[in-house]
Amino acid sequence: MAEKIDLRSDTVTKPSKEMLSEMFKARVGDDVFGEDPDINALQNKVAKMFGHEAALFCPSGTMTNQIAIKVHTQPGDEIICHKESHIFRYEGGGIAANSGVQPYLLDGPRGTFTLKDVKEAVHPSDSHYPRTAMVAIENTTNRGGGGLWDWTEIEAISAFCKSENLPFHVDGARLFNALVADQKSPKEVGPLFDSLSICFSKGLGCPVGSAIIGSKSFIQEAHRVRKRMGGGMRQGGFLARAASYALDHHVPLLADDHKKAIMLANALENRPGVKDVIPPKTNIVIFETESEWDNQDWLKYLTDAGISCLPFSQTSIRFVTHIDVTLEAIERACKVIKSK
Structure with missing residues (x-):
């Protein structure tokens, strides 16, 4: 696993x-x-x-x-x-x-x-x-x-x-x-x-x-x-x-976290149930879902796939990239998102 x-x-x-x-x-x-x-x-x-x-x-x-x-x-x-x-x-x-x-x-x-x-x-x-x-x-x-x-x-x-x-x-x-x-x-x-x-x-x-x-x-x-x-x-x-x-x-490594956030945001574009993605400037990605039901659906889907994230409101979800999440892990997460 x-x-x-x-x-x-x-x-x-x-x-x-x-x-x-x-x-x-x-x-x-x-x-x-x-x-x-x-x-x-x-x-x-x-x-x-x-x-x-x-x-x-x-x-x-x-x-x-x-x-x-x-x-x-x-x-x-x-x-x-x-x-x-x-x-x-x-x-x-x-x-x-x-x-x-x-x-x-x-x-x-x-x-x-x-x-x-x-x-x-x-x-x-x-x-x-x-x-x-x-x-x-x-x-x-x-x-x-x-x-x-x-x-x-x-x-x-x-x-x-x-x-x-x-x-x-x-x-x-x-x-x-x-x-x-x-x-x-x-x-x-x-x-x-x-x-x-x-x-x-x-x-x-x-x-x-x-x-x-x-x-x-x-x-x-x-x-x-x-x-x-x-x-x-x-x-x-x-x-x-x-x-x-x-x-x-570690300060220079923050630029890598910013690139990882862009990868996640790009993967979320045009996905079912996703209404909007706030363009990431740094290491945080927030996306808005079409409805509260879509939010719960996304959270369950991501959790079942081994991706932990936070509900940021009844209709939004937050990802935060960091030093402990490798590029390979972000690539896997992007594949999961694109498969939704």
Whole structure:
């Protein structure tokens, strides 16, 4: 029987032999005391990489996003974000529960919005309105099918936020996918944001970990919030070592994941029961089925054929390519899809 093909998410990856070998070289120390040398080295590495002063290693991207919101805002404030953003839809109500702030939800194609949208969302200084405290974007956009922001638009929003003294944050769970797809360097885009959240456990293939990046004063306060949230990992150098290895070896491989996504999208075109396929820009493929019945039919067909995927709504399904799915496995998946 052929090996199952797991396309549910790029979070399902397991460390490679080379990564595991690197992890066992960790020197470890107590990170809560700031004494883990490999965590310290990773934090310095990503801060310098993105052109910022400091960084903080955390267990998850949800935590790094929630830390950023907590540091940038006060209870009763408002945060501008997209209605399909991860921080709004998939972080357990953390915007409200952790920070006591409310979202001002924008709309736009594939999880993006414009400078005009932001300007219209910023409240005047009036006691009737909550204080607009920050702007957050997601790049790439999960529910936008791995969609990419136009960097010209990001630059315009960044300039406006600086002029208004509004913190600008990026949920960069898959930011490296965006950088590879757009041929941008981290140092080129990092200064556009006041804070960045980057994830090591998705496309980069690490077992655990994300980092939040910003100024020294921001990270100092982020450290306090991480402690409050229970995010100190003590001897976490094993995980930091994996992240550092991934930054050195796995980033270029993301381009291969993007090619695999295009193969899957092409295989889905004109298949029975498929209404539409969002053209993949990176490693996510979302296709819309004609009806809820077609959705269930596709899910059963794929599962029976050994392909794991996620229903993304009552009439849509998501595939995510990653480092653990080989080209041969994608070719097999394409044959299964074309045989439907």
